[in-house]
Amino acid sequence: MSSPFFGAWPARPARAGLWAALSGWASLAGLLALTSCAVGSPVPDPQAVAQRHGSDTSVVVALTRVEVPHRDRLPFDFHTSRVLGQIQAQPGLLGWGARREVFGTHGWTITVWRDDAARAAFVRSEVHRQAMRRGEPESAISEFKRLSLKPSELPRSWDEVMALWDKPGPTRQSWE
Numbered sequence: 001m002s003s004p005f006f007g008a009w010p011a012r013p014a015r016a017g018l019w020a021a022l023s024g025w026a027s028l029a030g031l032l033a034l035t036s037c038a039v040g041s042p043v044p045d046p047q048a049v050a051q052r053h054g055s056d057t058s059v060v061v062a063l064t065r066v067e068v069p070h071r072d073r074l075p076f077d078f079h080t081s082r083v084l085g086q087i088q089a090q091p092g093l094l095g096w097g098a099r100r101e102v103f104g105t106h107g108w109t110i111t112v113w114r115d116d117a118a119r120a121a122f123v124r125s126e127v128h129r130q131a132m133r134r135g136e137p138e139s140a141i142s143e144f145k146r147l148s149l150k151p152s153e154l155p156r157s158w159d160e161v162m163a164l165w166d167k168p169g170p171t172r173q174s175w176e
Helices: 017-035 046-053 070-089 116-124 126-138 158-164
Strands: 038-040 059-067 093-101 106-113 141-149
Touching: 046 093, 059 116, 059 158, 070 093, 070 106, 070 126, 093 158, 106 116, 106 158, 116 126
Parallel strands: none
Antiparallel strands: 038 093, 059 106, 059 141, 093 106
C-alpha cells in the first residue's frame, strides 16, 4: 500500500491470533473503563464533623444513588448544581459530597446531618423540592439510604461510601 504524499507505507507486522485478540480486548476494556470514570467533590471529613458535632454523638448520613439517561443529563445536572450551590447554608448540615461518572449515567451524593430533623427540613426546602419536581422525571432510577453513624465511622473515601450501600438498612425509592 502507498500514499501519494509519503510513498510506501511501512509493512504492518502480522500479529499472532491470541495476541490480536488480547490487544483488542484490552482496547475495549480501556474504553469501558472510561465510562465508569467518575469525578466529584471529596467526602465529608470525619474529623471536621467530630469537631463541629462531637465525636460521641451519632449523625445522620443520607446517601443518594441515581441513574440518569444520557439524553436527560443536562437538565438533571442543572438542578443538582442548584441544590449543591445552596446546600452549605442549610442548618444542621455537617458535610456533603457529590460524585458522577464522566461518560456514564450514575451519580451519588452523601450528606451528613446533625439529626434527622435537619435532614428532613432540607428535603422539604424549596430548592430541593423544585429540583426533585423538575429533575426526578429525568432520573431513571433513584435510591436513597439513611444511616446513623458516629463521626469516627464516617467513610473517608468514595470507595467507602459505595461500601455503605452494602451495610444493613432499608433503601427507598423516595425520601418522604
